[in-house]
Amino acid sequence: MPSATAIPGGRFVRLGETARRAVHLTVDGRPVTALEGDTLLVAVLANGGHLRHSEFGDGVRSGFCLMGACQDCWVRGAGGERWRACSTPVAEGMAVLTQLPEATWPRRD
Amino acid sequence: MAAPRLIVVGAGPAGVRAAEALVQAGLRPIVIDEGRRDGGQIYRRQPDNFKRPYAQLYGSEAAKAQALHHAFDTLKPRLDYRPETLAWNISGGALHVIRDGRAQALPYDALLICSGATDRLLPLPGWHRAGCYSLGAAQIALKAQACAIGRRVAFVGTGPLLYLVASQYLKAGASLAAVIDTSPAAPAAALPGLLARPALLLRGLGLIARLRRAGVPLLRGATPLRVEGDADNGADALVVREAGGRERRFSCDAVAMGYHLRAETQLADLARCDFRFDDASRQWLPAIDADGRASASGVYLAGDGARILGADGAEAAGRLAALAALHDLGLQPGAGQYAAEHKALRARLAKMERFRRGLALAFPWPQAQAATLPDEAVVCRCETITAGELRRCATELGGSELNRAKAFSRVGMGRCQGRYCGHAGAEIVAAACNAPVQQVGRLRGQAPVKPLPLDVEVVQ
Numbered sequence: 080m081p082s083a084t085a086i087p088g089g090r091f092v093r094l095g096e097t098a099r100r101a102v103h104l105t106v107d108g109r110p111v112t113a114l115e116g117d118t119l120l121v122a123v124l125a126n127g128g129h130l131r132h133s134e135f136g137d138g139v140r141s142g143f144c145l146m147g148a149c150q151d152c153w154v155r156g157a158g159g160e161r162w163r164a165c166s167t168p169v170a171e172g173m174a175v176l177t178q179l180p181e182a183t184w185p186r187r188d
Numbered sequence: 189m190a191a192p193r194l195i196v197v198g199a200g201p202a203g204v205r206a207a208e209a210l211v212q213a214g215l216r217p218i219v220i221d222e223g224r225r226d227g228g229q230i231y232r233r234q235p236d237n238f239k240r241p242y243a244q245l246y247g248s249e250a251a252k253a254q255a256l257h258h259a260f261d262t263l264k265p266r267l268d269y270r271p272e273t274l275a276w277n278i279s280g281g282a283l284h285v286i287r288d289g290r291a292q293a294l295p296y297d298a299l300l301i302c303s304g305a306t307d308r309l310l311p312l313p314g315w316h317r318a319g320c321y322s323l324g325a326a327q328i329a330l331k332a333q334a335c336a337i338g339r340r341v342a343f344v345g346t347g348p349l350l351y352l353v354a355s356q357y358l359k360a361g362a363s364l365a366a367v368i369d370t371s372p373a374a375p376a377a378a379l380p381g382l383l384a385r386p387a388l389l390l391r392g393l394g395l396i397a398r399l400r401r402a403g404v405p406l407l408r409g410a411t412p413l414r415v416e417g418d419a420d421n422g423a424d425a426l427v428v429r430e431a432g433g434r435e436r437r438f439s440c441d442a443v444a445m446g447y448h449l450r451a452e453t454q455l456a457d458l459a460r461c462d463f464r465f466d467d468a469s470r471q472w473l474p475a476i477d478a479d480g481r482a483s484a485s486g487v488y489l490a491g492d493g494a495r496i497l498g499a500d501g502a503e504a505a506g507r508l509a510a511l512a513a514l515h516d517l518g519l520q521p522g523a524g525q526y527a528a529e530h531k532a533l534r535a536r537l538a539k540m541e542r543f544r545r546g547l548a549l550a551f552p553w554p555q556a557q558a559a560t561l562p563d564e565a566v567v568c569r570c571e572t573i574t575a576g577e578l579r580r581c582a583t584e585l586g587g588s589e590l591n592r593a594k595a596f597s598r599v600g601m602g603r604c605q606g607r608y609c610g611h612a613g614a615e616i617v618a619a620a621c622n623a624p625v626q627q628v629g630r631l632r633g634q635a636p637v638k639p640l641p642l643d644v645e646v647v648q
Binding site for chain 1: 235236237238239307324325330361362569638
């Protein structure tokens with residue numbers, strides 16, 4: 080199982096605006112820290128390499144368009160929530176799941 | 189007479205200027221914005237607790253961005269502004285919207301659709317890997333979140349945005365692996381068009397020079413071959429073939445890709461607007477007259493969702509379309525304003541149209557790269573459907589029309605609804621069937637244009 084720490088520190092690199100208040104969330108149960116004003120997508124990808132596992136079995140995904148057009152970045156919350164990560168602001172206590180084993184349709188070919 | 193029902197969809201440069209013209213005419217339009225704040229994509233506003241000044245965020249366009257934001261802030265009390273609201277269908281003379289699980293139908297006398305554009309994408313083997321993003325995404329990460337999409341970013345595609353975003357990354361202190369342009373040096377035929385806006389041309393050349401000076405590998409006329417990497421960690425290199433034939437591999441953990449823009453046309457389609465094939469950009473666009481009137485009654489289109497002229501063109505087109513609507517409805521003082529302004533606005537747009545044609549010649553959509561994509565390359569990154577499967581559906585199953593090919597292959601049916609695979613898919617089907625691309629048709633817009641929750645309360 081690939082872990083969100085496969086890329087140390089995360090996929091996205093912060094280039095500024097780091098003097099913001101910390102926000103705490105969990106990704107697959109792992110506590111991580113983001114910053115107030117982050118989108119959920121940035122909050123997760125500043126701390127790990129991916130947002131979700133493709134339901135078609137081709138590996139991890141990390142979003143694509145960041146403007147709400149591609150729908151690649153939908154993630155689940157531990158409480159059953161569905162969040163489009165690029166357009167959802169991060170909030171204290173969010174519990175994000177990147178893997179949903181019951182919802183996969185690996186391609187046979 | 190009851191107050192006219194006027195709706196603007198979108199709060200980018202076109203939508204804001206359209207709404208402004210309506211408010212100046214004494215009306216209170218509804219403005220539907222999918223964003224949390226106005227600005228659209230090009231002038232997207234950073235969150236309130238970010239501190240970067242306009243000059244840092246928008247560079248040479250800072251004054252325009254600030255002016256547009258200020259205009260909207262001033263208008264806001266006189267608008268029925270609905271942010272974070274999705275316009276998902278048009279039927280029976282009403283726009284269907286949803287916000288926070290509450291759905292509503294909004295009848296209109298005039299509907300101004302300013303839906304903007306997305307990046308136009310061309311599949312590349314491996315582009316479904318984590319770390320691959322659209323150029324627009326790379327820009328949004330920086331502009332709205334002060335982030336780079338990776339530690340070392342490769343840029344690939346063509347068009348002005350390629351150099352703009354790469355330059356913005358350079359300036360912000362990101363590490364660039366390479367900038368790969370599929371277009372060779374611009375042909376002389378592009379020059380007259382490009383000279384229609386000399387300041388813009390110079391600015392573009394300046395960006396390219398700055399990247400060169402910084403020592404960023406910059407290739408023109410190159411062919412992207414694949415994104416290498418693995419399923420668990422995503423992209424780790426971009427491999428391209430130089431114009432001279434040599435293969436080069438650029439190590440990177442992120443790839444930003446895009447081939448200019450693709451109009452967001454689903455709502456125009458659902459409003460039953462006629463479309464026409466634009467030869468210059470090889471894409472279907474809604475047919476509009478010089479003022480932005482669509483073929484469907486009461487529907488007006490402005491901005492990059494109708495003709496891809498960029499932000500300045502969108503501002504002019506938004507105002508012109510709104511004034512045209514007021515003229516058509518016989519509403520004073522707007523109708524008088526239309527009489528006073530429409531010729532000048534049309535002339536501005538005509539100049540930008542010449543520039544657009546120059547750009548299309550300088551940075552052509554490389555359709556041959558779609559047509560010759562390897563069979564094993566993923567075309568539909570939503571559902572990982574390959575070029576080979578799409579070709580098989582086109583030739584063996586009789587899917588020579590794009591919507592039939594979609595039904596057989598599911599290319600265009602996934603999460604993005606064909607936004608990112610549709611244009612390349614058309615080229616692949618056309619080449620497989622040996623037909624001109626306009627003959628295979630275009631993916632029809634379907635409602636809902638984006639996913640809706642199942643748990644919806646209907647508001648009257």
